[in-house]
Amino acid sequence: MNRVLCSLPLIIFCTSISPAQLNWGGEMSVYLLKSARTTSPRAVNNGDATFGWRGDFLFDAAVSDQISGFCTIRVLENQYINFDALAVRITDIASLGLNLQVGKFDLPFGNLAERRFPRRNPLYSVPLIYDYSMSLPNYAPTQYDLLRNRGLGLGMRLLDRGMYDVGVEVFGTAGILSYAVAVSNGMISANSYNTLNTNGDFGKLIRLAVTPTTGLTLGTAFSWGAYLENSGQYAARTFDPAKYLQRIGEVDLEFSAGHAVIFGEAVYSTYRVPFTHDDADLSVTGYYGEAKYTLIPRLYVAVRVNGLIFSKVTDDLVSEPWDYNVTEVEGGLGFFLDRDVLLKLVRRETHTDGGSKPKDNLTVAQLVVAF
Amino acid sequence: MPDMRPSARSLHLVACSLVFAVFSLHLRTADCQTAPQTENGEIHGRISGLRDPERHVAHHGVSLLSHYATHSSAEAAILVTPREVQAPRLSENTTVYLESEELSRGKYPVPETPATLDQKRLEFHPQVLTIMAGTTVDFPNRDPLYHNVFSYSSTKEFDLGRYPMNDSRSVTFEKTGIVRVYCDIHSEMSAIILVLPHPFFAVPDDEGNFVMRDIPPGKYTLVIWHGREEAGRRTVVVRPGEKTEFNVAF
Numbered sequence: 001m002n003r004v005l006c007s008l009p010l011i012i013f014c015t016s017i018s019p020a021q022l023n024w025g026g027e028m029s030v031y032l033l034k035s036a037r038t039t040s041p042r043a044v045n046n047g048d049a050t051f052g053w054r055g056d057f058l059f060d061a062a063v064s065d066q067i068s069g070f071c072t073i074r075v076l077e078n079q080y081i082n083f084d085a086l087a088v089r090i091t092d093i094a095s096l097g098l099n100l101q102v103g104k105f106d107l108p109f110g111n112l113a114e115r116r117f118p119r120r121n122p123l124y125s126v127p128l129i130y131d132y133s134m135s136l137p138n139y140a141p142t143q144y145d146l147l148r149n150r151g152l153g154l155g156m157r158l159l160d161r162g163m164y165d166v167g168v169e170v171f172g173t174a175g176i177l178s179y180a181v182a183v184s185n186g187m188i189s190a191n192s193y194n195t196l197n198t199n200g201d202f203g204k205l206i207r208l209a210v211t212p213t214t215g216l217t218l219g220t221a222f223s224w225g226a227y228l229e230n231s232g233q234y235a236a237r238t239f240d241p242a243k244y245l246q247r248i249g250e251v252d253l254e255f256s257a258g259h260a261v262i263f264g265e266a267v268y269s270t271y272r273v274p275f276t277h278d279d280a281d282l283s284v285t286g287y288y289g290e291a292k293y294t295l296i297p298r299l300y301v302a303v304r305v306n307g308l309i310f311s312k313v314t315d316d317l318v319s320e321p322w323d324y325n326v327t328e329v330e331g332g333l334g335f336f337l338d339r340d341v342l343l344k345l346v347r348r349e350t351h352t353d354g355g356s357k358p359k360d361n362l363t364v365a366q367l368v369v370a371f
Numbered sequence: 372m373p374d375m376r377p378s379a380r381s382l383h384l385v386a387c388s389l390v391f392a393v394f395s396l397h398l399r400t401a402d403c404q405t406a407p408q409t410e411n412g413e414i415h416g417r418i419s420g421l422r423d424p425e426r427h428v429a430h431h432g433v434s435l436l437s438h439y440a441t442h443s444s445a446e447a448a449i450l451v452t453p454r455e456v457q458a459p460r461l462s463e464n465t466t467v468y469l470e471s472e473e474l475s476r477g478k479y480p481v482p483e484t485p486a487t488l489d490q491k492r493l494e495f496h497p498q499v500l501t502i503m504a505g506t507t508v509d510f511p512n513r514d515p516l517y518h519n520v521f522s523y524s525s526t527k528e529f530d531l532g533r534y535p536m537n538d539s540r541s542v543t544f545e546k547t548g549i550v551r552v553y554c555d556i557h558s559e560m561s562a563i564i565l566v567l568p569h570p571f572f573a574v575p576d577d578e579g580n581f582v583m584r585d586i587p588p589g590k591y592t593l594v595i596w597h598g599r600e601e602a603g604r605r606t607v608v609v610r611p612g613e614k615t616e617f618n619v620a621f
Contacts, residue, residue, distance in 0.1 A: 214516055214536060256533050257533060294532065297521060298523060336523060370558075
C-alpha cells in the first residue's frame with residue numbers, strides 16, 4: 001500500500017509536468033554540538049564535541065490549475081535519505097473550497113509547521129514532545145522492559161518528529177475556521193520514522209483551528225488508532241495488537257504581534273498496553289511554550305520551555321512513573337548574516353526526574369543556508 | 372566742478388547696475404543648472420522586447436515551505452486558491468532612470484507625498500519601486516494576514532515587524548542605492564526599491580511607453596531596470612526645449 005501511494009505522485013510528476021512548472025528550494029545546515037557527558041538520549045557523541053549537518057530539499061510541481069505534487073527530501077549526516085513528504089494535492093474540489101492530498105505528508109496534528117526546518121526553527125531542537133524518545137516501544141513490552149528502559153530513549157516519541165505518514169487528508173477553510181481530517185498508516189507516536197509502521201489499524205486524525213484575529217490561531221486535534229507493531233512475534237500470544245490503541249489529543253496556540261512570536265502546545269496521550277491486568281492505560285502529558293523576539297534587524301532572541309510528565313505504573317509491587325519526567329529549557333540567539341543565512345547560538349538544559357545523571361545540557365552553534 | 376558731481380554719480384550708478392546685472396545673470400545661470408524651468412527637455416520613450424528575467428512560477432497551493440502553512444486559515448485560503456497565472460506587468464517591475472554625475476550633484480525638492488509599496492495576495496506591488504533619496508515609503512498590508520517587511524540591504528536596514536490588514540508602516544530612505552525588500556513570513560515575496568539622488572526617472576506603462584519631463588539639457592545614460600536586475604543602458608541626449616524620442620529594443 002505504501003509503495004503504491006508513494007509511486008502515484010512520482011508517476012504524475014514524470015508524465016505530466018514540464019520543467020517550467022517545477023519549483024524547488026531547500027536548506028543546508030551545519031552545526032557544532034557539545035553536550036554533557038551522560039547516558040541520556042539528550043547526550044550527543046558521549047559528550048565530546050562533534051560536527052553535524054543536514055540538508056532539506058523541497059520540490060513542488062503544478063500539473064494543472066488544481067493538481068499539484070510536492071516532495072520533501074531530508075538528508076542527514078548518517079547518510080539516510082528520507083522522503084519526508086511525497087504527495088499529490090488537489091485543490092478546490094468542485095469549487096467547494098475543499099482540498100485533498102494523497103501520499104506521504106505531514107499529519108494534521110499540532111502547529112510545528114515550518115519550524116521543523118532549521119531556517120524557521122528559532123532554536124536548534126524541535127520541541128521535546130516531537131523529539132524525546134520515551135521508554136515505551138511500539139512492540140508489546142513487559143512492565144519490566146518499560147521500567148528498565150526509563151530515561152534511555154529506546155522507545156517511541158510522543159509525536160514522531162515531523163509526523164510524516166502515508167495516507168489521505170481532506171482539508172479546507174470556512175471563514176476563520178480551518179479543518180482537516182486524515183487517515184494514515186501509522187499512529188502519531190509510531191509512524192514511519194523509527195518504526196516499521198505495520199500496525200493493524202489506521203490512524204485517524206481530526207484537526208480544527210480558528211483564527212479569530214490576525215496573529216492569533218487556536219487549534220485542537222485528536223487522533224486514535226493502533227500503535228503496536230503488527231508482526232509475527234505476536235502469533236504465540238493471545239492478544240490482537242490492533243485492539244491496543246493510542247488516543248491522543250492536543251491544543252495549540254500561535255500568537256504574534258510586532259516583533260514577537262509565541263507558540264504553545266499541550267498534548268495528552270494514552271496507550272493501552274498488554275501487560276496491565278485491569279486494562280489501565282499508560283498516559284503522558286507533554287507541553288511546550290516558545291517565544292521569539294526580534295531585537296533589531298537581523299538579531300533575535302528565543303526561548304522554549306518543554307516538559308513531559310508520565311503516569312505511574314501501579315501493581316502490587318511497584319508504583320512508578322513509566323518513564324522519568326523531563327523538563328527542558330532551550331534559549332538562544334539568532335543572527336541573519338544575510339536574508340538566507342542564519343547563525344544560531346543555542347544552549348539547552350535538561351532535567352530528568354531520575355537516572356544516574358539527571359542533568360543534561362547541550363551547546364550548539366548552527367549555520368543555516370536556505371536556497 | 373559742480374557739473375562733475377552728477378556725472379560721477381551717474382558713472383557710479385551705471386557701474387553698480389552693470390555689476391548687479393552680471394551678478395543677476397550669474398545667479399540665473401546657476402538656477403538653470405539646478406532647477407531649470409524653461410530650457411528643459413523631455414524624453415518620450417518606448418521599451419520593447421524585454422523578457423521576464425525571472426521564471427514565473429505558478430502557485431497552486433504548494434510552494435516550498437508553504438507546504439506546511441495550512442495551519443492558518445487565512446493563509447491557506449490565499450495559498451490554496453489557484454491564482455491566475457500571468458507574467459508580471461511592465462508597470463509593476465520596470466523603471467527607467469537617468470544617470471550622470473551632474474544630475475547627482477544637483478539639489479532637488481524631496482516629494483512630500485510618500486511612495487507606496489503594497490502587500491497584496493502575498494506579493495509586493497509594485498515589484499520595483501523607484502524613489503528619490505529622502506522619500507518616505509508606506510508599506511500598507513492589504514492581505515487578511517500578517518506580513519513582516521524587512522531589508523538587510525546596506526542602503527537601508529529595517530524590520531517592520533508583523534502588522535495586520537489595513538495597517539501600515541513607513542520608512543524614510545535617505546541613502547541612495549538598491550534596497551532589497553522581503554517578507555519574513557512569506558519567503559516568496561520580494562521587491563526592490565531603487566533610491567536615486569534625483570527625480571529623473573519614470574515607470575513605463577504596460578506597453579512600455581514612458582515620458583520623462585523637465586530634464587536639464589545634456590548627455591545622459593538611460594538605465595533600464597527590469598525585475599531584480601539592470602536590463603540595459605543607453606546614451607541619450609536631451610536638448611533644450613525639445614522632445615527626444617527614444618526607443619529601446621531588447
